[in-house]
Amino acid sequence: MTGKxxxxxxxxxxxxxxxxxxxVVSGSLLLCGIDLTVLHVAVPSMSRELNPTPxxxxxxxxxxxxxxxALLVTCGTLGDRLGRRRMxxxxxxxxxxxxxAAAFSxxxxxxxxxxxxxGIGAAMIMASTVAxxxxxxxxxxxxxxAIGIWTSAHSVGATxxxxxxxxxxxxxxxxxxxxxxVPIVVVLLAVGGRVIPESKNPVxxxxxxxxxxxxVIGLACVVYALKQAGEHAGVNRPILTAAAIxxxxxxxxxxxxxxxxxxxxxxxxxSERRFTTATLCVIGCFGSYVALLFFLTQWLQQVGxxxxxxxxxxxxxxxxxxxxxxxxxPGISSRWGNRWALTGALVLFATAxxxxxxxxxxxxxxxLLLPLLGAGYGxxxxxxxxxDSIMGAAQPERSGEAAAIQETSFELGAGLGVAVLxxxxxxxxxTGLPPLSDLDPAQRAAVGESLSSAENVAxxxxxxxxxxxxxxxxxxxxxxxxxxxxxxSVGLIATAAAAAVVLRPPEKP
Numbered sequence: 001m002t003g004k005x006x007x008x009x010x011x012x013x014x015x016x017x018x019x020x021x022x023x024v025v026s027g028s029l030l031l032c033g034i035d036l037t038v039l040h041v042a043v044p045s046m047s048r049e050l051n052p053t054p055x056x057x058x059x060x061x062x063x064x065x066x067x068x069x070a071l072l073v074t075c076g077t078l079g080d081r082l083g084r085r086r087m088x089x090x091x092x093x094x095x096x097x098x099x100x101a102a103a104f105s106x107x108x109x110x111x112x113x114x115x116x117x118x119g120i121g122a123a124m125i126m127a128s129t130v131a132x133x134x135x136x137x138x139x140x141x142x143x144x145x146a147i148g149i150w151t152s153a154h155s156v157g158a159t160x161x162x163x164x165x166x167x168x169x170x171x172x173x174x175x176x177x178x179x180x181x182v183p184i185v186v187v188l189l190a191v192g193g194r195v196i197p198e199s200k201n202p203v204x205x206x207x208x209x210x211x212x213x214x215x216v217i218g219l220a221c222v223v224y225a226l227k228q229a230g231e232h233a234g235v236n237r238p239i240l241t242a243a244a245i246x247x248x249x250x251x252x253x254x255x256x257x258x259x260x261x262x263x264x265x266x267x268x269x270x271s272e273r274r275f276t277t278a279t280l281c282v283i284g285c286f287g288s289y290v291a292l293l294f295f296l297t298q299w300l301q302q303v304g305x306x307x308x309x310x311x312x313x314x315x316x317x318x319x320x321x322x323x324x325x326x327x328x329x330p331g332i333s334s335r336w337g338n339r340w341a342l343t344g345a346l347v348l349f350a351t352a353x354x355x356x357x358x359x360x361x362x363x364x365x366x367x368l369l370l371p372l373l374g375a376g377y378g379x380x381x382x383x384x385x386x387x388d389s390i391m392g393a394a395q396p397e398r399s400g401e402a403a404a405i406q407e408t409s410f411e412l413g414a415g416l417g418v419a420v421l422x423x424x425x426x427x428x429x430x431t432g433l434p435p436l437s438d439l440d441p442a443q444r445a446a447v448g449e450s451l452s453s454a455e456n457v458a459x460x461x462x463x464x465x466x467x468x469x470x471x472x473x474x475x476x477x478x479x480x481x482x483x484x485x486x487x488x489s490v491g492l493i494a495t496a497a498a499a500a501v502v503l504r505p506p507e508k509p
Contacts, residue, residue, distance in 0.1 A: 025129040033157020042174035047452035055227035066415035067119025075127035080201035084128035091124025096185035103179040159319035166312025211264040214253035221246025278389035285382040287417025318376040325380020346496035349378030357485035425480035432476035
């Protein structure tokens with residue numbers, strides 16, 4: 001995931017060792033993907049114990065993906081300079097320690113910090129694994145196969161995350177969704193330390209600390225402003241200040257990348273409209289998909305009263321359709337072309353979300369099944385063809401930089417999707433609550449924070465009052481979820497229109 005392909009180190013690993021290396025790096029990507037979504041099903045039980053604020057809950061969920069997105073390119077540059085084996089093994093250690101810290105967190109702040117550390121470890125792992133594959137697999141056909149396995153591992157992990165989380169949470173509690181990482185990381189460290197060869201870029205790019213600081217702090221300020229706006233159902237001076245500072249820092253980051261000789265992120269790639277549009281397709285689609293996974297698991301459990309394992313199983317048709325979409329995407333593209341296949345898949349995804357918004361009913365799962373299949377299938381096609389369009393729009397000599405942007409767009413989409421749509425859901429939930437005259441001011445404030453808080457308040461009320469409170473809170477949450485589906489659907493339709501217009505094949509000279 002670097003801009004250079006020259007390497008130092010062994011030119012070819014022994015046959016068995018090659019495949020062990022692939023197993024280690026693919027296993028690590030599977031683990032990173034699982035951690036992206038594994039907490040989704042555990043959120044209700046975790047919320048009852050830690051009682052986070054709405055913005056705190058959103059930080060817990062997506063600080064992992066946002067940290068990962070912000071540091072991917074940086075860690076790739078450091079891996080080129082310091083050694084990719086060293087970077088990956090250090091990432092395993094950070095990931096394992098952060099998993100243990102997350103499992104035993106006793107407060108929202110501790111869990112957010114641990115999830116951010118998980119993102120740092122995942123960035124260290126993901127940034128150098130594709131370069132390691134390029135070093136170990138010197139045969140073109142074997143390398144293509146290995147990269148295909150490596151690419152699918154992360155998507156498979158993100159897809160099965162809710163099921164794993166549901167089963168583990170029901171058996172051992174929410175902390176166990178992180179604790180299961182530790183023995184896996186120990187195995188990966190032991191095997192990886194023996195089989196992964198060291199490699200470096202003989203002419204590494206300069207590591208620009210100022211660019212790192214501008215991008216990370218700027219992104220954090222913008223996301224903070226989004227979350228606070230959702231929590232308060234409006235804006236105030238601190239929110240506007242954070243948004244302004246974040247926007248300014250990101251603007252300075254973009255200007256700096258255009259000015260320095262060795263940018264952290266080469267914005268000249270975005271001068272190609274097809275590259276920019278394909279990147280936006282990936283960000284919008286994966287952001288909507290991960291947000292759907294997150295909010296749907298909460299909706300099924302908190303409104304439909306599903307158990308964690310049942311909620312995880314309920315998402316399996318979505319996951320299976322997503323995998324089928326990814327597998328069949330090349331055949332669809334060969335028949336219709338990337339442009340129309342991508343456009344049609346975006347429209348299918350948007351239509352499925354709209355159907356879910358108008359007909360979804362947690363009490364009748366059969367009504368949800370067809371939209372879930374459509375959403376998963378469409379998203380699987382978009383993720384595959386969008387990534388292919390990003391690589392196809394870049395010049396061959398810049399494939400490393402394009403790959404880094406491709407991976408970053410997936411993680412950034414995941415983080416921003418939950419942040420933006422979660423803020424919308426929180427705002428609609430609070431504004432949709434009717435006056436609660438039977439509650440004291442403290443109870444009303446707690447109910448307005450989240451549906452989990454409303455359930456906690458209801459536990460201490462008389463039966464009739466509690467039932468009425470839960471009914472109104474669940475209706476308000478349902479309104480928020482419906483609004484999120486509609487907004488995501490509109491965004492996907494707009495993205496489809498852009499894809500249809502812009503993703504025309506280049507004119508032949």
